[in-house]
Amino acid sequence: MKRIMIVDDHAMVLRVLRLGIEEAGYEVESASNGSECLVKLCNGHPDFLVTDIDMPRMSGKELCMAIEEQFPDRSFPIVVLTSRTELEHRDWTASIPNLSFMEKPVSVRRLVSFIGQSLAGTTEAVSS
Amino acid sequence: MVFQYQHGDRLADIRSQGVSLVRALSGVPYEQLVPGGEQQSVVQVLRHRADDNDFAYVSIVDAQGKSVNEMVADGVIVPAAKIPEEPSSWLGENHLELLGDQRKIIEFHAPLLDDSDLQGFVRLGYLYPIVGFSVSQLPFLAAVALPVFLLVPLFYLLLRLEVRPVRAASREINRLIEGESLRRVEITASGELGEFMQRFNDFVALANSRIQGLEQDQQRLITSAKLVTYRKNRVETVLETLPEAVLILDESGAITFANQKLAALFGVSQDVILAQAPQQWCNNPDVLALLGKYQDGGKGRNFTDTIRFSLEEISDKSIATKTYPLFSPEKASSAFGTLIIFRDETREALARQARSDFVAHLSHELKSPLNVLNLYSESLLSEAGKSEEFRIEAANVIADEVHRLSSLITGLLNMTQIENGSLTPDRNLVKLRDVASAAFDEARHSAVDTDITFEFDAPKEMSPIFVDKDLIRIAITNLLSNAVKYNSDGGKVCLTIEETEDAIQIRVADSGIGISEEEAVKIFDKFYRSHDEQVQSIGGHGLGLALTKQIIELHHGSLSLDHDRTEGAEFIINLWKETTAVKQAI
DSSP, X not given: OOEEEEEOSOHHHHHHHHHHHHHXXXXXXXXXXXXXXXXHHHTOOOSEEEEESSOSSSOHHHXXXXXXXXXXXXXXXXXXXXXXXXXXXXXXXXXXXXEEEEESXXXXXXXXXXXXXXXXXXXXXXXX | OHHHHHHHHHHXXXXXXXXXXXXXXXXXXXXXXXXXXXXXXXXXXXXXXXXXXXXXXXXXXXXXXXXXXXXXXXXXXXXXXXXXXXXXXXXXXXXXXXXXXXXXXXXXXXXXXXXXXXXXXXXXXXXXXXXXXXXXXXXXXXXXXXXXXXXXXXXHHHHHHHHHHHHHHHHHHHHHHHHTOOOOOOOXXXXXXXXXXXXXXXXXXXXXXXXXXXXXXXXXXXXXXXXHHHHHHHHHHHHHHSSSEEEEEETTSOEEEEOHHHHHHHTSOHHHHHHSXXXXXXXXXXXXXXXXXXXXXXXXOOTTOOOEEEOTTTOOOEEEEEXXXXXXXXXXXXXXXXXXXXXXXXXXXXXXXXXXXXXXXXXXHXXXXXXXXXXXXXXXXXXXXXXXXXXXXXXXXXXXXXXXXXXXXXXHHHHHHHHHTOOOOOOEEEOHHHHHHHHHHHHHHHTTTSOOEEEEEOOSSOOOEEEOHHXXXXXXXXXXXXXXXXXXXXXXXXXXXXXXXXXEEEXXXXXXXXXXXXXXXXTTSTTOOOOOHHHHTSOOOSOXXXXXXXXXXXXXXXXXXXXXXXXXXXXXXXXXXXXXXXXXXX
C-alpha cells in the first residue's frame, strides 16, 4: 500500500484529508508542522508528500528546502497546498524538482486523483 | 625804446660829422685858422654850426694847449684841453664834462702840422645827445602817439566787443560742465562765432537727442533685465518649491539646473551637480544610463523614459523618474532641453507593497476557513459523511469557520468605517470588567489546545465607563489574540485592569517572541506585517493592531507598547473616565 505523508497545523484539515485519502486506499501518515515531518522522514520516505505552507515552527517552504538539502535523491513527489496565488510566492520552488502546487480551497477528490496520477507517473503539475 | 634808438642814431651822426670835420680843419693851414688882424678865420665861418643843437665849441690851441682861437655855442664854457703827448693819439676823441652844468661833451681833436712840426690842435666839441623826450621831437612824437592813443581804445573796444560773446560762451560751457547738463547755450553772436555757436547748439541738440535715446535704451535694458531676473527667480522658485527633485538638461544633455531637493536626494550640493560630471555625484547605473541618453545631441533619448530605482547607498528611498521635452515657445517642433523629474515614490511603493501584502494575507485568511468548509462539505458527501459522529463534528467545524470568516469581515468593515468616519461609536455606560472578562474567556477558549496559561486581574468594583462595548471588546480581543498567536510554548497571557482617578488602564501582556525596537514604530501601521520568518509563519493580516488603535483613538484613549519589557510584549490601553473625557473635550 502506498504511503502518503500529510503535513498541516490544522487538526481539522488533517483529519478530513486523512479520511479522504485513506478512503482512496492509501496509508496515511501525518505531521502538524515541518520539523515533525522531517523527523518522520528520517525513519523512512513516503510515496507522496502533501504539505500546507503557513505553519508554526517550520513552514512548508522551509520543509521543502530542508528536504531538498537533506534528501537530494528523494523520489517522492511533493504537492504544496497554498492560498497564495502570486507567482513571486512560488519563486523558491524553481530549484526544487518534482514539486507542484495546489490552490486552496482544496478538493479531497482532486487531491486523491492527482496523487493517483502522480504515482502512476502520468501526472502533470496541477498548477505551476 | 624809441628814444634809445634815436639817441644811438644821433650819436653816430655826431661821430661821423665830428670826425670828418676835425680832419677837414686839421688840413687847413694854421694861419688861416688863427688869422691876425681883422681877417675872418675859418673858425668864424663855422659859426653857423652854432645853430646845430648839439654843437658845443670849436677851439684852436697851440702846442702847449693854450687856446688861440675859438668859437663857442651859447652857454658853453670850453673845458681845459687834454693835450695828447703821443703822436699816435693826436687824432682821436675824448669824453669830457662841461663846467657848471655837468653835461657830457664828446670832443674830437686833430693835430695842426706845418711840415711835420706840431703847431697846435683843433678841438671840436659836441654836446652828448640827450636820451628822452625833447621838445623838438614833440611833433614827431605827437604824430606817432596820436594814432596809437586813438587806436588802442578802439582796438580795445573792438576786442572787448569780439571777446564778450566768446567769454559768455566759455562761461556758459563752464556752467554746463559744472552742472553736468547738456542744454542749448543762448548767446547772441554774429559772424564766425555766431556760426560756431549755432553749430555748437546743433551739436548739443544732437548730443541731447542721442543721450535721450541712450537713456531710454538703458531704461528699457534695466526694465528688461529686471523682468528677466524676476522671471528667472520666479521659475527657479517654482522649481525649488516643487515637491519633486528636478533636473533640467540643455540640448546637449548638459545639466543646467538642479533644485535643492535633487541635491538632497543624491546627498551633494547643487554646485557639485552643476559643475561636475554625473559620474562624480551619482553611482546609480540606471540614472547614469538615463542621463547618458540625452548627451551628445540626445540621439538615444526617449521622452517616455521612466525608470524606478533605489538609492540604497544614500537612502532606502524608491525613486521614479519622468522625462518631459521642453519645447521652445517660438518653435514648438523642436525640444531645446529636457526636464527630468525624480519623484519620491517611497510612500507609494510602501503602500503598494503593504496593500499587496494585505491582499495576500487577506486572501490567505479568507481561504483558510473556506478550505476547511470545502473539505468538510466534500467529506460529508463521501463515505465519512455517513458517520453520525463525523456529521456532528463537521457541523461544529463549519459553524466555527463561518464565525471566523464573519468576524474577519466585520473587522474589515469596522476598519473601513472608522477610516471613512462613518462609524459612530454607540457609547453607553459600560462595566469594563464584564467586557474584558468576556473577551478573556473567548481567547482562553480558542487556545484550549495550547499549553499557554491565562491570568485575569481586575478590581471587582470599578467605575462604569462611557464606551462602545462591542468596539472595546474587539480591541481587547485583538490584543489577546496576538498575545496567544505570538506566544511561546508554555507561555503566559495576562490581562490586567487598573483604575486611577482619571482613567482605566487595560494591560495585555504575553511571554512570546516580543517586538524589536525597529518594528515597534511600525506595528500600528495598517497592513504592516513583520518580516520575521517566525511571525510570517503565523497567520495574520496586519489589521488587528491598526484596528485596535483606531478604536481606542475613536474613544479619545491611547494605545501604546511598553518598551521596558525584556521578554514578550505588553500593550497598554488608557481610556479616560467620562468626566475627564468631557473636560478634555471641552
